[in-house]
Amino acid sequence: MGCIVNLNGAAAASLRLPTPTEGDKKERGFCCFPRRHRRHHQFRPPPVPTATNSRSHSLTVTNEALNVMISGAPASGKGTQCHLIADKYGLVHIAAGDLLRAEIATGSENGKRAKQYMEQGQLVPDEIVVMMVKDRLLKPDSKERGWLLDGYPRSLSQATALKGFGFEPHTFLLLEVSEDVLVERVVGRRLDPVKLRLNTHHQNVESVLALYEDITVKINGNVSKEEVFAQIDSVLTSLVEQRKAASGSVAA
Numbered sequence: 001m002g003c004i005v006n007l008n009g010a011a012a013a014s015l016r017l018p019t020p021t022e023g024d025k026k027e028r029g030f031c032c033f034p035r036r037h038r039r040h041h042q043f044r045p046p047p048v049p050t051a052t053n054s055r056s057h058s059l060t061v062t063n064e065a066l067n068v069m070i071s072g073a074p075a076s077g078k079g080t081q082c083h084l085i086a087d088k089y090g091l092v093h094i095a096a097g098d099l100l101r102a103e104i105a106t107g108s109e110n111g112k113r114a115k116q117y118m119e120q121g122q123l124v125p126d127e128i129v130v131m132m133v134k135d136r137l138l139k140p141d142s143k144e145r146g147w148l149l150d151g152y153p154r155s156l157s158q159a160t161a162l163k164g165f166g167f168e169p170h171t172f173l174l175l176e177v178s179e180d181v182l183v184e185r186v187v188g189r190r191l192d193p194v195k196l197r198l199n200t201h202h203q204n205v206e207s208v209l210a211l212y213e214d215i216t217v218k219i220n221g222n223v224s225k226e227e228v229f230a231q232i233d234s235v236l237t238s239l240v241e242q243r244k245a246a247s248g249s250v251a252a
Contacts, residue, residue, distance in 0.1 A: 065143060067168070073175075095152070133149075169215065172217070
């Protein structure tokens with residue numbers, strides 16, 4: 001498998017672990033308005049996400065750094081929310097596309113390999129980008145401060161690869177924005193490519209969310225950026241407080 005690398009956008013990546021599904025063969029992406037998934041949690045401040053299905057899995061809270069994944073469609077406002085989250089909680093903001101560009105710019109081994117494929121007009125193999133993400137998550141600042149993984153993983157195979165490396169989030173935030181609102185936000189841009197990407201998101205998102213269903217929190221992204229962040233802030237603040245309480249009880 002390979003991934004389309006766009007220097008102006010996020011790079012998709014996955015490790016060749018599971019057998020790719022039909023959805024994996026399509027362009028990787030998330031949908032802001034996936035089909036109803038009754039196991040997902042709607043935002044209800046201030047509780048943190050917990051399992052509601054028959055398996056009764058719950059969020060494990062420890063004294064480790066906070067690790068967050070966030071997903072949203074184009075024009076969902078995800079980038080703005082990532083900056084707000086990283087600023088308030090001190091998390092290391094990691095976006096696969098930015099990471100790929102940085103690796104190429106610094107001339108790292110993975111960056112050199114990726115550049116060779118790009119110069120030949122070929123897809124950058126998934127394992128190259130997933131290794132970049134893995135290496136970034138292993139850096140001291142990511143371990144000490146926690147991380148915010150922006151728009152990644154985008155397929156079940158990518159999520160499974162990260163899980164295989166031992167990387168799992170404490171919460172998975174899904175920004176949901178109606179298509180009408182998204183279209184309004186991209187006035188002046190070409191809408192057809194946007195709708196095509198949304199359709200791709202819609203086809204692929206369920207497989208990704210299936211792996212994180214117990215910790216997924218849906219955020220209403222139809223409101224102002226301040227209101228969106230208020231929802232996210234409530235979830236993360238509650239999670240931090242819960243983790244501190246757990247850490248204190250262990251110390252006692």
